[in-house]
Amino acid sequence: xxxxxxxxxxxxxxxxxxxxxxxxxxxxxxxxxxxxxxxxxxxxxxxxxxxxxxxxxxxxxxxxxxxxxxxxxxxxxxxxxxxxxxxx
Amino acid sequence: xxxxxxxxxxxxxxxxxxxxxxxxxxxxxxxxxxxxxxxxxxxxxxxxxxxxxxxxxxxxxxxxxxxxxxxxxxxxxxxxxxxxxxxxxxxxxxxxxxxxxxxxxxxxxxxxxxxxxxxxxxxxxxxxxxxxxxxxxxxxxxxxxxxxxxxxxxxxxxxxxxxxxxxxxxxxxxxxxxxxxxxxxxxxxxxxxxxxxxxxxxxxxxxxxxxxxxxxxxxxxxxxxxxxxxxxxxxxxxxxxxxxxxxxxxxxxxxxxxxxxxxxxxxxxxxxxxxxxxxxxxxxxxxxxxxxxxxxxxxxxxxxxxxxxxxxxxxxxxxxxxxxxxxxxxxxxxxxxxxxxxxxxxxxxxxxxxxxxxxxxxxxxxxxxxxxxxxxxxxxxxxxxxxxxxxxxxxxxxxxxxxxxxxxxxxxxxxxxxxxxxxxxxxxxxxxxxxxxxxxxxxxxxxxxxxxxxxxxxxxxxxxxxxxxxxxxxxxxxxxxxxxxxxxxxxxxxxxxxxxxxxxxxxxxxxxxxxxxxxxxxxxxxxxxxxxxxxxxxxxxxxxxxxxxxxxxxxxxxxxxxxxxxxxxxxxxxxxxxxxxxxxxxxxxx
Numbered sequence: 207x208x209x210x211x212x213x214x215x216x217x218x219x220x221x222x223x224x225x226x227x228x229x230x231x232x233x234x235x236x237x238x239x240x241x242x243x244x245x246x247x248x249x250x251x252x253x254x255x256x257x258x259x260x261x262x263x264x265x266x267x268x269x270x271x272x273x274x275x276x277x278x279x280x281x282x283x284x285x286x287x288x289x290x291x292x293x294x
Numbered sequence: 295x296x297x298x299x300x301x302x303x304x305x306x307x308x309x310x311x312x313x314x315x316x317x318x319x320x321x322x323x324x325x326x327x328x329x330x331x332x333x334x335x336x337x338x339x340x341x342x343x344x345x346x347x348x349x350x351x352x353x354x355x356x357x358x359x360x361x362x363x364x365x366x367x368x369x370x371x372x373x374x375x376x377x378x379x380x381x382x383x384x385x386x387x388x389x390x391x392x393x394x395x396x397x398x399x400x401x402x403x404x405x406x407x408x409x410x411x412x413x414x415x416x417x418x419x420x421x422x423x424x425x426x427x428x429x430x431x432x433x434x435x436x437x438x439x440x441x442x443x444x445x446x447x448x449x450x451x452x453x454x455x456x457x458x459x460x461x462x463x464x465x466x467x468x469x470x471x472x473x474x475x476x477x478x479x480x481x482x483x484x485x486x487x488x489x490x491x492x493x494x495x496x497x498x499x500x501x502x503x504x505x506x507x508x509x510x511x512x513x514x515x516x517x518x519x520x521x522x523x524x525x526x527x528x529x530x531x532x533x534x535x536x537x538x539x540x541x542x543x544x545x546x547x548x549x550x551x552x553x554x555x556x557x558x559x560x561x562x563x564x565x566x567x568x569x570x571x572x573x574x575x576x577x578x579x580x581x582x583x584x585x586x587x588x589x590x591x592x593x594x595x596x597x598x599x600x601x602x603x604x605x606x607x608x609x610x611x612x613x614x615x616x617x618x619x620x621x622x623x624x625x626x627x628x629x630x631x632x633x634x635x636x637x638x639x640x641x642x643x644x645x646x647x648x649x650x651x652x653x654x655x656x657x658x659x660x661x662x663x664x665x666x667x668x669x670x671x672x673x674x675x676x677x678x679x680x681x682x683x684x685x686x687x688x689x690x691x692x693x694x695x696x697x698x699x700x701x702x703x704x705x706x707x708x709x710x711x712x713x714x715x716x717x718x719x720x721x722x723x724x725x726x727x728x729x730x731x732x733x734x735x736x737x738x739x740x741x742x743x744x745x746x747x748x749x750x751x752x753x754x755x756x757x758x759x760x761x762x763x764x765x766x767x768x769x770x771x772x773x774x775x776x777x778x779x780x781x782x783x784x785x786x787x788x789x790x791x792x793x794x795x796x797x798x799x800x801x802x803x804x805x806x807x808x809x810x811x812x813x814x815x816x817x818x819x820x821x822x823x824x825x826x827x828x829x830x831x832x833x834x835x836x837x838x839x840x841x842x843x844x845x846x847x848x849x850x851x852x853x854x855x856x857x858x859x860x861x862x863x864x865x866x867x868x869x870x871x872x873x874x875x876x877x878x879x880x881x882x883x884x
Contacts, residue, residue, distance in 0.1 A: 217769060221425055222378040222432075229385075252387035257429060258414050260421030289656060290769070 207272045208280055216290040219263045224291040225256040231282050237273025239283070250283075300519075300533040305508055307483065309528035310494035313503030314546040315481025316539070319519040320459035321512060324467050325452075326434065327441050329408040334400045342396050346389075346403045349443040354383055356439055356449045364472055368499035369586065370579055370602075375468045375492045379436050404444050411437040428465075428491050435467040455479070460521050464512045471496040481523040483530055485512050505530060556834035560591035564837045570845040572819060574837055575633075575827035577805055581622035586830045588626070591837060595632040596753060596827020597692075597805040598623055600676070601639050610672060616679035624687025631688045633753065633805075633827075634680050635732065636673070636705075638662040638694040657767060662695030667704055677712035681723035690728040692753055697735045702748060732805075734758035739787040742794035752795050753827070756806025760784050778861035779808055785817065785856055785864070792822045803827055812876075813868040815839045820852025842875060 214220060220228070232239045232251045239250035241259060243266075248255035250269070261267055271280045286292075334342055361376035388410070395406045411433055419430045439450045452470040455461075460481040461474075471493055474482075479502055487493050487506035497504035503525030515521065515532060522531040522542045526549070531538050565571045575596035576587030584595055603611045603619060611619075624632045640661025653659040666673040683689045693705045706729060716723055733739050734755030742752065756779070761768045763784050766776040778784070788804070795802035803825030808814045810828030815836050818826060828836065851871060855864045 217771075218425055219423060222381055222429065226381045229387075249387050252391075253381055253385045254388050254414055254433075255385075257426070258417045260418060260423055260426035262423040262426075289653065292656070 207270065208276050209268050209270045210280055210284060211266055211268050212284060212287040214261050214263055214265050214267065214287065217263060219265070220256060220259060220261040222253065222257060225253045227286060227291055228256055228283065229253050231286060232279065235273070235275050235279040237271050237276040237279045239272075239279060240270040242268040242270060302535045302538060303514075303532040305511055305514075305530045305532065307505040307508035307511070307528050307530065308487075308489060308494075309504075309525050310487070310489055310491075310506045311482075311497040311502055311504035311525050312549075313481075313501070313525045314542060314549055315460050315503045315523045315525070316542055316546060317458060317460045317480050317521065319462050319515045319517055319521050320455045321515065321517055322453075322455075322461050322463040322466065322470070324431075324434065324438075324464070324470065326438055327404075327408075327445070329404050329441065331405040332402040334396075334402060336400065339397055339400065342403050343393055345444060346392060346396065346407075349403070349440055350383065350389070352443040353436070353440045354380065356443070357383060357436070359449075360469060360472055365580070365582065368472070368496055369583065371495045372468075372472070372492075372499055375432070375495070379432060379468070382432065382436050383440075404441055407437065407440055407444070424488055425490075428487065431465050431467050431492070435469050438467075439469070460523055462512050462515050462521075465491075466493045466496075468492045468496070474500060474502070476500050476502055481521075481525065483508055483511050483521075483523055485510055556838060559837055559841060560834065562591075562837075562841070564840045566819065566840055566843055566845045566848070568844040568846060570819070572823070572840055573803070573825040574833050574840075575803070575805075575825060576830040576833065577827055578623065578830075581619050581626065583830070584623045584626035584632070587833075590830040590833040592830060592833050594630040594825075594827075595623060595627055596803055596825060598632055598634045599638065600634055601637045604637060604639060613675040613679045613682075616676060617682045620680055620683035620689065621686060624683050624689050628687050631690055633690045633692050633730070633751075634683075635692045635694050636663070636666055636676055636680075640665050657761065663693050663701050663705060664695065666693075667701065667708070670708060673705075673708055674712045674715065677709050678716055681709075681712055681716055681727060682721060684724035684727045685722040689724070690730060690751065692730045692732060692751075694732045694755070695735065695758075696731040696733075696745075697737045698741055699745065699748070702731060702745065706748075730801075732758075733791050734762070734806075736763050736787060739791050742791045743797065746794050746798035746800040749800055751801040751803065752791055754788055754791055754802070754804040754806065756784070756788075756804060756808040759787060759806065760808075763787060779811070779814070780855075780861040780864040780868075782856065782858055782861070782864065785821075785852075788818070788823075789821045789852075789856060796822060801825065810836065812836065812839055813865065813872055816843055816848045816851045816871065817855055817868065819843070819845065820848030820850070821856075839872075839876070 216224060229251050241248050241250050243259050243261055246259060248258055269280060269283055357376055357379045361373050364372040364376055392406055392410055396403055415430050415433050418426050421427060442450050450469055452473050454475060455478055458478050458480060461479050462483050464485045465487055482497055482502055482504040484493055484506045485508055491506060494506050503523055505523055505525060505528050520533055522534050563571050564574045573593055575594040576592040577597040578584055578595055579599045579602035587595055620634055680691050696702050728750035730749050730751035732755045733752045760777060760779055764776055764781055766773050768777050792802045804823055805827040809826045810832035812835060858864050
């Protein structure tokens with residue numbers, strides 16, 4: 207199991223479309239991924255789960271990946287966060 | 295409950311869609327089915343799981359129909375709301391959770407769905423950010439449709455008034471809002487929502503005066519109460535006095551006559567008082583939006599953002615699919631031109647089919663023509679599709695993000711390859727397809743006099759030109775104040791590009807947001823711009839401005855602005871000049 211803390215920098219936060227981008231990446235991997243924020247822990251492969259975090263711009267969350275390809279999954283997700291979800 | 299025995303009361307909210315409405319209140323609630331848990335016998339579980347799967351399919355089909363309808367009647371922004379609903383419905387982790395709960399708890403699917411959605415709705419409704427609280431209504435909307443299909447009740451058709459009313463609600467669900475009859479609904483006021491909430495987006499596209507974020511208006515009114523709603527200012531008057539009625543009837547008349555005027559000039563040319571004609575064109579993302587360009591009086595499409603074909607899907611569109619899109623837009627606009635910009639991906643627009651690596655500065659990185667030139671397969675297939683459309687319609691091709699001759703020549707070489715391929719396949723195209731570039735990087739503006747020798751036209755992309763000229767990331771709020779649309783250097787860049795184009799007989803237009811800004815119109819015309827492309831909705835107002843000015847006074851204003859030191863000075867000057875001449879622009883109805 208590996209973890210990394212990330213900061214949400216896109217303008218509108220983790221709303222539906224960014225959540226869809228995140229879960230789309232997560233679905234490609236065998237490993238499980240969870241997002242942790244303010245005592246909540248949600249499944250990173252579920253759009254509805256990710257939306258429930260209601261993570262706004264500037265909030266910090268922890269990505270937790272568990273499985274054989276956990277490192278690749280974590281790396282790809284970190285890129286997504288660093289590029290602000292390529293938001294329009 | 296009559297209005298005469300109650301005192302006039304004034305409330306305020308966020309003006310979300312312009313216009314003035316006077317009428318009687320009709321309260322609208324979002325009716326959600328009551329669901330009581332029903333225990334299943336273990337033998338019923340498989341059948342229950344099957345019912346769930348079937349309802350999912352039916353709901354998906356229903357949302358897809360709403361999405362199509364939204365695109366038809368209300369445009370892309372509203373279509374995206376239903377795209378989001380499809381994403382919510384497609385959550386397979388959620389499906390598995392529902393299936394597991396049905397199997398484990400042995401309750402009926404209605405109850406498990408009602409309850410599972412309910413937990414999420416509760417969490418989201420309590421979240422701090424408004425944009426998330428607004429999503430609760432999306433979840434409720436999807437849940438209601440799903441429950442109705444489970445019960446075999448068919449799709450959710452909201453109850454609507456049968457007489458002329460002003461709707462008052464806590465909020466409207468997207469499905470409710472999509473089914474509004476604009477002939478009967480003269481205005482909308484809601485408790486919650488902001489400028490970008492779905493109610494606001496829909497109301498604007500349906501042209502219904504609307505105020506959102508009123509706090510608790512739904513709790514303060516009853517059906518049949520008199521109400522005045524000013525969608526220009528955000529003011530609502532409950533139980534208005536006779537004097538208020540008179541005042542607002544007059545305001546409504548003035549606003550309507552302004553709108554009639556815009557309608558009257560729809561088919562008139564955008565010509566200055568001294569006879570200089572400016573082409574007003576529209577920007578589109580989907581072929582069907584070309585119809586909206588025409589209905590607003592536009593005479594061409596100045597920017598077809600072709601990357602939209604990429605962004606809404608997983609796979610890369612084929613040459614045939616692209617040809618279909620370009621051809622349709624050209625057919626709608628014929629004989630007027632359609633300028634197709636080749637994919638502008640990267641920067642802030644991202645597609646799964648293209649690998650974009652982690653970049654420190656994506657806006658200075660791998661985007662637009664740079665992506666196209668390194669993905670020749672995609673680029674050639676797009677160019678072939680554009681060429682094929684040119685055989686039948688008035689089509690032009692435009693390369694984005696050109697910084698100098700290198701990319702222009704390389705892109706043109708790829709275009710020649712595409713022509714060669716079509717020749718071999720014996721497919722027709724226009725061999726003289728006009729080729730132009732976006733002028734959006736300062737280096738291209740500086741080189742415009744030379745680039746004009748190898749281009750048929752320039753289109754100035756102001757959003758990026760401002761960003762790169764002032765070195766300001768437009769998505770970064772911390773430096774947002776440095777992103778100055780009226781920066782004198784930006785005006786000089788535009789002026790320089792127009793003069794360079796004029797000298798070589800190259801057509802110069804603009805397709806950035808500045809094109810749809812009334813305060814910029816006299817400056818653009820005065821600097822010599824002959825084509826302005828903008829979001830269709832702005833075409834009538836910009837036309838009014840052009841038809842009320844002389845070219846000579848525009849030139850005077852532009853010269854004066856070009857001598858000013860700061861963006862603030864230029865903006866203040868233009869606002870003052872516009873106020874002097876246009877006392878009846880919508881802002882003056884508040």
